[in-house]
Amino acid sequence: MIRLAALLALCLWPLTVWAETDDPATAARAAAKALEEAAISLSKADSARDRVKALTQTLKAYEDGLEAMRDGLRRVSLREARLTQDLQAREAEVAQLLGVLQSIAAAPAPVAMIHPQGPTGTARAGMLVADVTPALNAKAQTLRTKLEEVQTLRTLQESAANTLRSGLDGVQKARAELSQALADRTDLPKRFTEDPVKTAILISSTETLEGFASGLYDITEDEVAGSLPDISDRMGTLPMPVQGRVLLRSGETDAAGIARPGVVLATRPRALVTSPTAATVRYLGPLLDYGNVMILEPQAGLLFVLAGLDAVYGQAGQVLPAGSPVGLMGGQDAGPGTILSQAGDGAGTQASETLYIEVRQDNQAVDPALWFKMQKDE
Template sequence: MMRAALFLLLFATPLAAQTGPADAARAAADQLEEASRQLDRADGVRDRIKALTDVVRAYEAGLSAMRDGLRGAAIRETELRRDLRGREDEVAGLLGILQGIGGSAAPETLMHPGGPLATARAGMLLAGVTPGLAARATSLRGELEEVTTLRQLQADAIKTLQEGLAGVQRARTELSQAMDSRTDLPMRFTEDPVRTAILIAATETLEGFASGLSNVTEEDSVSELPSIESRMGTLPMPVSGKILRRAGEADAAGVERPGIVVATRPGALVTSPTAATIRYRGPLLDYGLVTILEPQADLLFVLAGLDIVYGEIGEVLSAGAPVGLMGGTEAETGDMLSPIGERAGNARPETLYIEVRQGDTPVDPMTWFLTDKG
């Protein structure tokens, strides 16, 4: 009888919708669906590059939120299952005690050694056990239902994640194609490829290369961009990610550099933080693929470590224009659902090196960029 009552307490009525990780994952799924709709609409947009840039950003934000939401759901599920195992033992023990008392053959076995008064007091204590057990059973029912909800959410999310990963890859591909076919950007100057090659061969440091950039171009064809000094400290970061090393911090090899290192998602979109001229794009020293932007005279933003770079030397970019993409491949869907992170936390993130040079002197990039991470 007691076990039947407990069953009714556990499963008689459904609880309200869960909050927390489950709601976060559902909101992220909505973000990914909206990104998909944006991608479909981008075909008919006049400024297709801007539209595709917004789509890639929307996908990246949605995928990041989905990863966080699902990881939170997996962690919450693990906690609940661990708690349930302990509580099931507790409830089973209480049921055993109550059933043992209720199955006694003779009433006198329930008589307290202290006499009738003590027996009455013991009965009152026993009566108080049942409401307490009911409360614990109700709580247990809620946890069981939450586990079911979280497990179903994670199962449903596999398709959403797969569609989101396919969507962002399609958006990145279409963006790259649109950038390759672009012909309408203004040109401030024309590069002399011979001089550039000579400069690369003759320099051994980024500082030396940056100092010689003014000597590898022909005369400017348009006026210089306006000063952005008033925006110092407020520019958006070129890429979404977490700062791994700040200016002057040594890396694992003990090398100190004046720029910052930002860990990014695989394939992350890198954009120009403000209107700027492309001073250089291509491989450079041991920095990998590099884009050097000039937002104003005597100010350079160096972005190093990209996998794909867009644009041509001399082109003038608008604020937020695509500069390139980071390398790497997205984690498998199963890794994203893991409560301990992709590939048990052993995945090496993509990294973008950002250096800012005013005149011939490097300055801390964080004096220019605004971030709430790292």
């Protein structure tokens, strides 16, 4: 009777239901595969007709793969921690379950079915055991599944270091090759030639971004008439120039109490910044307290100002195709150990760099959300 009471108590043991829509282990494996495919695309970039375009796509593939790996490891770590915590909280019940299973397996079937109340009691006990056994087996299978999943997740975390190291080496190589390919590029058309003396005078005499933007058109030589095609029909749909999340929207004040008309994005260190559409490079280089700045003119009277970059690519006057690299964010890539440590703590991506985006239309600052597609959760 004591054994049957224990069996009944175990039947009431609540099962934990995990409602994740995506399997963390599957996500981590997919991220590792994405990094392997990025490595293959890097090896093929040399033979591409447009090497800059190929390397840009490869670098973005590495960035996406590393981001997916970070997120996958975070989810793996959280899942493993939750499973371990759940199993530890039920140690007594697990031990009881294992003890009952072992005693049933060890006892001869006739002895286990004998009841002190005679044949009638034995029959009733047999029916009760018959009802209890499937549930008991199901709980044993659930325990086995959880233990196997914990082992799988831990193995994934142990093998992630090599995958991350390979991915980080690949992304650094892709950046170096892209920088060289951009320096070697000679096929881009030029709308004007920059006058370096006039540019220096404008920078030294300018105290605001508005003042600098207003004087941009006076520092050019031999400018070709006309402009790029009108993109007004694409308002609100342009992709953001870099992956990140919005920290401050237009008009919101920062920690110093300063409100700016543009938006501030939090990005990963060394993230690639690209032109959201075909555009003329109006200016690139340091400006005021904005750090390195890239000013793009996608159409007459419209300027996209990207400020806070560590490196900028191109030349003033060049006409860039959509998606062209225009710069890199600052900071340093986190090493495999740091990424694994952050994942183990349940931390997300360390978006430690900030990019300021301002849109000026007819020499007036407008909300960038009018032009760029911004997700509600950014």
